[in-house]
Amino acid sequence: MTQRDVILREMGLTPLWHDRTATTPPASPPATATRQTLTATAVTARPADPSPASALPDTSRETNRDARINALDWEGLVADIARCTACRLSKTRTHTVPGAGDRTPAWMVVGEAPGENEDKRGEPFVGKAGQLLDAMLAAVGKRRGDGVYIANVIKCRPPGNRNPEPDEIAACAPYLHRQIALAQPKLLLAAGKFSGQTLLGREDTVGAMRATGGQFQGIPVVVTYHPSYLLRSPLEKAKAWDDLMKARALVP
Ligand code: URA
Numbered sequence: 001m002t003q004r005d006v007i008l009r010e011m012g013l014t015p016l017w018h019d020r021t022a023t024t025p026p027a028s029p030p031a032t033a034t035r036q037t038l039t040a041t042a043v044t045a046r047p048a049d050p051s052p053a054s055a056l057p058d059t060s061r062e063t064n065r066d067a068r069i070n071a072l073d074w075e076g077l078v079a080d081i082a083r084c085t086a087c088r089l090s091k092t093r094t095h096t097v098p099g100a101g102d103r104t105p106a107w108m109v110v111g112e113a114p115g116e117n118e119d120k121r122g123e124p125f126v127g128k129a130g131q132l133l134d135a136m137l138a139a140v141g142k143r144r145g146d147g148v149y150i151a152n153v154i155k156c157r158p159p160g161n162r163n164p165e166p167d168e169i170a171a172c173a174p175y176l177h178r179q180i181a182l183a184q185p186k187l188l189l190a191a192g193k194f195s196g197q198t199l200l201g202r203e204d205t206v207g208a209m210r211a212t213g214g215q216f217q218g219i220p221v222v223v224t225y226h227p228s229y230l231l232r233s234p235l236e237k238a239k240a241w242d243d244l245m246k247a248r249a250l251v252p
């Protein structure tokens with residue numbers, strides 16, 4: 001039994017997560033990350049949004065904010081997210097969750113929004129769904145922090161884990177766009193409906209987006225089920241496995 005088989009069995013993923021196409025098992029992830037990693041910084045202080053343009057009409061203010069965010073480097077981006085007050089979620093969050101992982105990744109995973117654990121820690125996918133995501137990545141020889149960056153569409157927890165509202169997604173979009181521009185991943189793995197819809201720019205079901213995939217600014221987008229959904233519907237893991245195989249074929 002390979003190390004990968006052991007990981008899959010411990011996570012309760014076998015036999016569904018058996019790679020039928022591989023002739024050799026994927027390499028085991030190294031013990032320590034060798035590439036530059038970004039650990040999310042937990043920041044509780046929330047000074048006002050730095051946009052000085054409160055007197056401007058909405059469209060000019062948004063253009064100013066987009067331009068400002070588009071000029072940020074990684075550190076500036078994390079700091080800007082930490083003091084963002086662009087939507088109502090800033091009032092209820094404990095920590096912002098900017099993202100974490102390899103800043104020069106081959107894959108960027110884009111989830112939906114932080115949950116309770118992520119809000120407490122300021123880090124993405126640290127609860128049960130995160131454990132499953134890590135197992136899914138391990139199954140294809142990948143690991144967060146080593147060739148993989150993990151972000152969310154929304155950087156603050158929606159209260160009670162409700163779905164994000166369209167205006168919240170719109171307010172957070174410049175941050176995701178800047179993360180993608182800075183990281184320049186070769187592949188975007190969209191986990192769940194909101195991520196797929198945000199990256200592909202269309203209102204569709206996960207099933208439809210899985211079937212077609214698409215691109216975001218020339219970067220291939222593979223849409224798959226959200227790990228939280230897979231925890232509730234384990235039989236769908238076989239389809240998610242197909243999606244991972246597709247992603248790995250596009251960008252090993
Ligand atoms: N679900 C998400 O979509 N993102 C997280 O960070 C955690 C749970």
